[in-house]
Structures are given as structure tokens and as C-alpha cells.
Amino acid sequence: MNRAVALRIAACGLMGLGAALLMAALLLTMYTSGRVAKIPLNIDTTLVSEGTATALDPTSLTTGDPFVITENTPVVLQRQITVEAPSNADVVTLQVGDTLRRTDQQQDNGLLLAMVDTVTLDRSTAMAVSSDTNPGGAVQKPRSIEEENPPTNIALPHDGLSYRFPYDTEKKTYPVFDPIAQKAYDANYDGEEDVNGLAAYRFTQDVGYDGNGPDAKLSDPLKYASLYENDEDGQVTARAALWGVEAEDPEEPITMTRYYAAQRTFWVDPVSGTIVKSKEHGFHYYARDALKPEVTFADFTVESTEDTVESQVASARDEGDVVALWSRILPISFTALGLVALVGGVLLGAFTLRAERALIDPGLDEPDHGFFGRRPTDSGPMPAAEAQTEKLPSQRPPDRH
The missing domain is CATH 1.10.287 (Helix Hairpins)
Structure with a gap:
């Protein structure tokens, strides 16, 4: 060759x-x-939020004395998120266990709230894959501490987002599901904020309030959706003395209904849709009139701990790096190298x-040669034929006079 x-x-x-x-x-x-750009299938994380609450002392429920409500009680909200079946290339099922505890009491004596929520999400849109015929979600029926039977799930259709926002989150309003209220409420875009060096979108959600903030007032609180068959924690009858309310007869039975309202703020990584930080104000109370709270069960405000924020920011960056590699870095690199x-x-x-061509005809490599062949002027006579012919001077004829 x-x-x-x-x-x-x-x-x-x-x-x-x-x-x-x-x-x-x-x-x-x-x-x-x-x-x-899809929700990962290997999620296994624990998110912790801390704060204070005005809360019922659970031990006072069994003493026969008036219910004891304490203020400035330290509380911790712990959320465990894992992936369960069915999960595949298109959907992921998240099982989320939430507990709110008073940290001033030992073991289960300080447990205020507990819920296990399960939801199946579309891995691309982060929207719940759920319907009346195929709920795609459930909540776990409460059990007593001594109960040994396996937990029982109650089907609960979900809609909107749950625990995640979509990849390429936009500056708009998204429906976010509240498993306690058992319906979705709008989470409104509220600005951009730096969270540990990450430019995060801030969203706010109001459930039963007329706004988000310390000055917001109850506007449409929800009747608590009990998970017990007999609604034993949704509507409670107790002596007036136990409730601590005024009555002509302290032994008079008074029935109160449990209500619920909440305010939430989410800080979201717009690339991966990961919630890197959250703040929640929850209000559970008993009343005979929905807009007139009488006995507080738990009125708490908690915010993500610094360790949780750092962990979520790192997770969001990892997911964003993978997306950037395949959607920007490699395409740009391949395009440049290809060109x-x-x-x-x-x-x-x-x-x-x-x-x-130069090897076939050396003259083709001269500067005055065209790339595709001889120029038109090359078709003239050979150089020898172009030599000037010397002209002899003509003789003058003799002058005749």
C-alpha cells in the first residue's frame, strides 16, 4: 500500500x-x-427536622387529671424514605415513615404523631401514578405498641407531587400531596435562595391557612382524617374537667373534633427536583368550632437540620452531575470532536x-495550476512556438532622380 x-x-x-x-x-x-433524568431507584435516606412545639403531654391521657399542654417543648420530626416494589424503568414507589416526638420524654412516651405513607411516582414527572381503580398509594393503619400482627395498609389515591419535585423544576405552581389532609395543595414559587452554595427555588404551601408566615390566620382547617375504623382519634368525648374547659358540671361529657392545618416551605434544587431543605408548621387541635381552637394537641414548627441539608445538597449535586454529563458535557464534547x-x-x-495529481504530472503542482486541472490559459501553444521571431530591417529602394 x-x-x-x-x-x-x-x-x-x-x-x-x-x-x-x-x-x-x-x-x-x-x-x-x-x-x-429520572428519580433514582436507590433512595434510602433519613431526613431530620428540629424545632419547638406547644404540645400535649401524652402521659396525662392516662392519669385522670386535666390534659397537660406544655409550651416551648423541643420536638424532632424524622422522615425515613426508602424504595419499595413496584419500581422499574418508568415508576418508583416510595415508602415514607414520619414521626414527631417530644425529645424531653423517653422512648414512646414522647410520640405525638406517626404515619407511614406509600406512593408510586412517575420517575420522569414525579407525579403520582394513581387512580380510584389503581390507587398507587396507601397509608398504614395505626397499631398499638404491643400489637404483633403485621401492619395493614389502607388504600389512598395520591395526586400531584410527593416528596420530590420534577427534574428541571420551573418557577411556577405545583400541586403537592398532603397525606394527612389526603389531598393535594398548591405549592407556589416564592423566589430563589442560596442553600449551602446551591441556587434553590423556594416554594410555599398553605393548608387551611390564609397565607404563609407568622401572621397567617386559620381560614379553612380540615377535619382530621382518622385512620381508625371508629374514628377514635378524629372525634373525642371526655369530661369537661379533662378538657380544661368551663362547664356548669365538671363531669359533663363534651365531644370535640380534631382539626388540622399546616404551612410548609420547600427549598428545591431546580436541576434534580430534590428537596434540599424544608420548614413546616403543623397545627393539630380539638375544638367544637373549627375556627376556634380549644385544646392544642400539637402546634409545632420544625426546620431541616444542617446535617440533613448538607446530605440533601450533596445528593442533589450528584444527581445533577449525572444529568449534566449525559445531557450537556458529552453532547458538546462529541460535537466539538466530530467537527x-x-x-x-x-x-x-x-x-x-x-x-x-502531482505524482501523475509534476506540472500540476505548480502555483499557477488549478486544483482540478489546467487553467484555460494552459491550452495555448508550446513555449518553443511562442519564441519571438527576429525581424530583419527592410532595404530602402535606391533614390532615383
Whole structure:
């Protein structure tokens, strides 16, 4: 194989490589990035929020004395998130266990709230995959501490987002499901804020309040959706003395209904949709009139701990790096390399063609020679024929007089 043939093969190889790289960049942009930007299937995390509360002392429920409500009680909200079946290329099922505890009491004596929620989400949109015929979600029926039977799930159709926002989160309003209220409420975009170096979108959600903030008032609190068959924690009858309310007869039985309202703030990584930080104000109370709370069960405000924020920011960055690699870095790199390879192949091919023509006819390599052949002026006579002919001077005729 001579050098000219080798150069021709190299030129074709470069152009083929350039075309392949450009095609790969196009495929990554159109198909692969969409398959990568999905909720991971390996979620296993514990989120912790701390704060204070005005809360019922659970031990006072069994003493026969008036219910004891304490203020400035330290509380911790712990959320455990794991992936369960069914989970596949299209959907992921999250099981989320929430507990709110008073940290000033030991073991289960300080337990105020507990719930296990399960929801199946579309991995691309983060929306619940649920309907009346296929709920795609459930809550666990409460059990006593001594109960040994396995937990029982109660089907609960979910809608909207749950525990995640979608990839490429936008500055708009999203419906976010509240498992206690058992329905979705709007989470409104409220600005951008730096969270540990991450530019996060802030969303606020109001459940039963007329706004989000310390000055917000109860506007439409919800009757607590009890998970017991007999609604034993949704409506309670007790002596007036136990409730601590005024009555002509302290032994008079008074029935009160449990109500619920909440305010939430989410800080969301817009690339991955990960909630990197959250703040929640929950209000559970008993009353005979929904807008006139009489006995507080738990009025708490908690915010993500610094360790939780750091962990969530790191997780969001990891997910964002994977998406950036497949949707931006690799396509841009492949496009640049593809263009370089194509241009290099074309230039090498042009050089090879010129070299081959020069070998066939050395005159073809002269500066006044066209790349595709002789110029039109090259079709004239040979140089020897172009030599000037010397002209002899003519003789003057003799002068005759």
C-alpha cells in the first residue's frame, strides 16, 4: 500500500469518525438525557427536622387529671424514605415513615404523631401514578405498641407531587400531596435562595391557612382524617374537667373534633427536583368550632437540620452531575470532536488528491495550476512556438532622380 492510498483511507476514517461523533451527540441530546433524568431507584435516606412545639403531654391521657399542654417543648420530626416494589424503568414507589416526638420524654412516651405513607411516582414527572381503580398509594393503619400482627395498609389515591419535585423544576405552581389532609395543595414559587452554595427555588404551601408566615390566620382547617375504623382519634368525648374547659358540671361529657392545618416551605434544587431543605408548621387541635381552637394537641414548627441539608445538597449535586454529563458535557464534547474530525478529514482528503495529481504530472503542482486541472490559459501553444521571431530591417529602394 503506497502512501497516497494510506492517506486516502485515513481521510475517510476521520470523516466517518466525525459523522459518528455528531450522530452520538444528537442521540444523547434527544434520547439518552431523558432516560437519565429520572428519580433514582436507590433512595434510602433519613431526613431530620428540629424545632419547638406547644404540645400535649401524652402521659396525662392516662392519669385522670386535666390534659397537660406544655409550651416551648423541643420536638424532632424524622422522615425515613426508602424504595419499595413496584419500581422499574418508568415508576418508583416510595415508602415514607414520619414521626414527631417530644425529645424531653423517653422512648414512646414522647410520640405525638406517626404515619407511614406509600406512593408510586412517575420517575420522569414525579407525579403520582394513581387512580380510584389503581390507587398507587396507601397509608398504614395505626397499631398499638404491643400489637404483633403485621401492619395493614389502607388504600389512598395520591395526586400531584410527593416528596420530590420534577427534574428541571420551573418557577411556577405545583400541586403537592398532603397525606394527612389526603389531598393535594398548591405549592407556589416564592423566589430563589442560596442553600449551602446551591441556587434553590423556594416554594410555599398553605393548608387551611390564609397565607404563609407568622401572621397567617386559620381560614379553612380540615377535619382530621382518622385512620381508625371508629374514628377514635378524629372525634373525642371526655369530661369537661379533662378538657380544661368551663362547664356548669365538671363531669359533663363534651365531644370535640380534631382539626388540622399546616404551612410548609420547600427549598428545591431546580436541576434534580430534590428537596434540599424544608420548614413546616403543623397545627393539630380539638375544638367544637373549627375556627376556634380549644385544646392544642400539637402546634409545632420544625426546620431541616444542617446535617440533613448538607446530605440533601450533596445528593442533589450528584444527581445533577449525572444529568449534566449525559445531557450537556458529552453532547458538546462529541460535537466539538466530530467537527474537528470532519474538517481534518476533508483537509487531509484535499491534500491527498493534490499529491496524487502531482505524482501523475509534476506540472500540476505548480502555483499557477488549478486544483482540478489546467487553467484555460494552459491550452495555448508550446513555449518553443511562442519564441519571438527576429525581424530583419527592410532595404530602402535606391533614390532615383
